[in-house]
Amino acid sequence: MPENEPSHAHLLRRLLALSWRYRAQCIAVFAFQVVLLGLGVLGLGLSGVAIDVTRHALDPASTPVSWPLGITPPSWGPSRLLLGLGGLVLFAAALRALLNYRYSVLASDLLQMKLVPELRTSVFDKLQRLSFRFFDENASGSIFNRVTGDVQSVRSFVDGVLLQGAIMVLSLGVYLVYMLRTHAPLTLACLALTPLLWLATHVFARRVAPAYRKNRELSDRMVLAMSEGVAGMQVTKVFGREQQERDRFEAHNELVRDQQRAVFVTVSRFTPTIDFISQLNIGVLLLYGGSLVAARRMSLGDLIVFAGLLQQFSAQVSSMAGIVNTLQQSLIGARRVFEVLDAPLEVSEVPAPRTPVVLAGRLRFEHVGFEYAPGAPVLGDVSFEIEPGACVAILGATGSGKSTLLSLIPRFYDPTRGHIELDGVDLRELPLDYLRRNIGLVFQESLLFRNSVAQNIAFGNPEASRERIEAAAKIAGAHEFIVNLPEGYDTVLEEGAVNLSGGQRQRLAIARALLLEPKLLLLDDPTTAVDPQTEHEVLEAMEAAIEGRTTLIIANRLSTLRRADWILVLEDGNVVERGTHAELMSQRGVYYRAASLQAADPDSIVLLDALGRRL
Numbered sequence: 001m002p003e004n005e006p007s008h009a010h011l012l013r014r015l016l017a018l019s020w021r022y023r024a025q026c027i028a029v030f031a032f033q034v035v036l037l038g039l040g041v042l043g044l045g046l047s048g049v050a051i052d053v054t055r056h057a058l059d060p061a062s063t064p065v066s067w068p069l070g071i072t073p074p075s076w077g078p079s080r081l082l083l084g085l086g087g088l089v090l091f092a093a094a095l096r097a098l099l100n101y102r103y104s105v106l107a108s109d110l111l112q113m114k115l116v117p118e119l120r121t122s123v124f125d126k127l128q129r130l131s132f133r134f135f136d137e138n139a140s141g142s143i144f145n146r147v148t149g150d151v152q153s154v155r156s157f158v159d160g161v162l163l164q165g166a167i168m169v170l171s172l173g174v175y176l177v178y179m180l181r182t183h184a185p186l187t188l189a190c191l192a193l194t195p196l197l198w199l200a201t202h203v204f205a206r207r208v209a210p211a212y213r214k215n216r217e218l219s220d221r222m223v224l225a226m227s228e229g230v231a232g233m234q235v236t237k238v239f240g241r242e243q244q245e246r247d248r249f250e251a252h253n254e255l256v257r258d259q260q261r262a263v264f265v266t267v268s269r270f271t272p273t274i275d276f277i278s279q280l281n282i283g284v285l286l287l288y289g290g291s292l293v294a295a296r297r298m299s300l301g302d303l304i305v306f307a308g309l310l311q312q313f314s315a316q317v318s319s320m321a322g323i324v325n326t327l328q329q330s331l332i333g334a335r336r337v338f339e340v341l342d343a344p345l346e347v348s349e350v351p352a353p354r355t356p357v358v359l360a361g362r363l364r365f366e367h368v369g370f371e372y373a374p375g376a377p378v379l380g381d382v383s384f385e386i387e388p389g390a391c392v393a394i395l396g397a398t399g400s401g402k403s404t405l406l407s408l409i410p411r412f413y414d415p416t417r418g419h420i421e422l423d424g425v426d427l428r429e430l431p432l433d434y435l436r437r438n439i440g441l442v443f444q445e446s447l448l449f450r451n452s453v454a455q456n457i458a459f460g461n462p463e464a465s466r467e468r469i470e471a472a473a474k475i476a477g478a479h480e481f482i483v484n485l486p487e488g489y490d491t492v493l494e495e496g497a498v499n500l501s502g503g504q505r506q507r508l509a510i511a512r513a514l515l516l517e518p519k520l521l522l523l524d525d526p527t528t529a530v531d532p533q534t535e536h537e538v539l540e541a542m543e544a545a546i547e548g549r550t551t552l553i554i555a556n557r558l559s560t561l562r563r564a565d566w567i568l569v570l571e572d573g574n575v576v577e578r579g580t581h582a583e584l585m586s587q588r589g590v591y592y593r594a595a596s597l598q599a600a601d602p603d604s605i606v607l608l609d610a611l612g613r614r615l
Helices: 008-020 023-058 078-129 132-137 140-190 194-231 233-238 242-294 300-341 402-408 432-437 453-457 466-475 479-483 502-514 532-545 581-587 590-600 608-614
Strands: 363-373 376-386 391-396 417-422 439-442 520-524 550-554 566-571 574-579
Touching: 008 023, 008 140, 008 300, 023 078, 023 140, 023 300, 078 140, 078 300, 140 194, 140 242, 140 300, 194 242, 194 300, 242 300, 363 402, 376 402, 376 417, 376 574, 391 402, 402 520, 402 550, 432 439, 439 502, 453 466, 453 502, 466 479, 466 502, 466 532, 502 532, 566 581, 566 590, 574 581, 574 590, 581 590
Parallel strands: 391 550, 391 566, 439 520, 520 550
Antiparallel strands: 363 376, 363 417, 566 574
């Protein structure tokens, strides 16, 4: 086990603590099992009595009838006794069937209606509050599996380990006491090999745990390959790579299959071993117990009851294989679920946050540095100040830190060094919800949900009236195309909003940001992947949107850069130039070379990394 992973003992304590939250339901489920166990033993004991009554009636010289639990039988004749015993056995069987049904309903209510939904919600809720670093470090396939399959593994602990284990221990105790009361020497002889079962279980547990851990890792990779294949289906078809993608997924699928086969082989070897040892007990019973009956030292009914108890005892011992198997799966799943629940909230509020009465929108970076991993800085030493209502554009090559700089403002991450102020207050001292509700953010490729147009625009403000939604759409230049949709604002978007053009999606994203009436507007290169006509439409929407708002725009096109009050040029995580378009052109530096190159080819989108390769 890796050093940074929690021990099995720690995971067990966490799982038991989780189960304790549902103790009332667990006790009720266990109580049903106790009653079912009692009815099963009662039915078996009465069947043995019926056999002895029949045999004694046919052969009065045979071993006298032995009634269980010291019961004094009524002075009835054999026929009446057999009729009464048969009625009791049938009643116990009917009651057991009814209680079994109620037990299944109660167990399902505990596990599927309470534990699983509540735990799944807890995991998803924690995911909503985690910083982006967690999602950077964990693939989407792994996250999906944690919310679905791993939560089910935790459920299996309650059902397949805790409850089944408790029932197994109780059943073994009841069967053992009954067998000892029936004939102690025969019991000890039949169970002499039981320690071998415990040894086999221990060996099995040590072998199967690493296999289950590896299986989960391979499953994560397979799910990721599948999700990438579905998300990138258009690209796959354009490049004619269907067969190669199928082969890639099949390779992952085969790795999972082979790993599951290895686990299955291990389990398949263990289960027959347990069954074989259990069947040896039956052999001892037939030899030793048969001789006792032949010597009239034990009744035939007692031997048959003893055989039934021993069979049930062996079945419960054999169930250890399933319990241990489930336990190993549960521990692996629990580790992954608790990794989410225990993940640190890197971005959190101070105990007593400050809330400005009026927010103007003055933004100041003071010696800000940031690194995703120690020793690998993305931002070096960035300092600048933006006056309220000003529009600043950021230009830089791929990897220069543009998007990272923007992501520090809504506190997706906190700076590694330095600080950022809004109206003179450190962002870390502001309430997180207050800060983000005053920021409108439009991504390079904005995600729209499978919902109505109106609900997408009102995503950040669900209580907004239709009038406010339409007003935001008009400012963003989206109202005209929305009213021409089949159901207008009530048109439900398809997955990925594929029933809209790129420009329409961006204008909806701008409207969504504007509905918050933010003091800060952050635009992450919203025109980078659109055609000139769409760019013109988006720029018009942007121009209306930035009116009166402090705005930062990541841009690579001159048409966007010229609209800014001034421009920051980033290179290797540092500000190398700043000024207006005219000032930067007069300096004949990095910005001048990029602008000149684009002016020579107006239809191109000139990136600084491309510039670096050409000059």
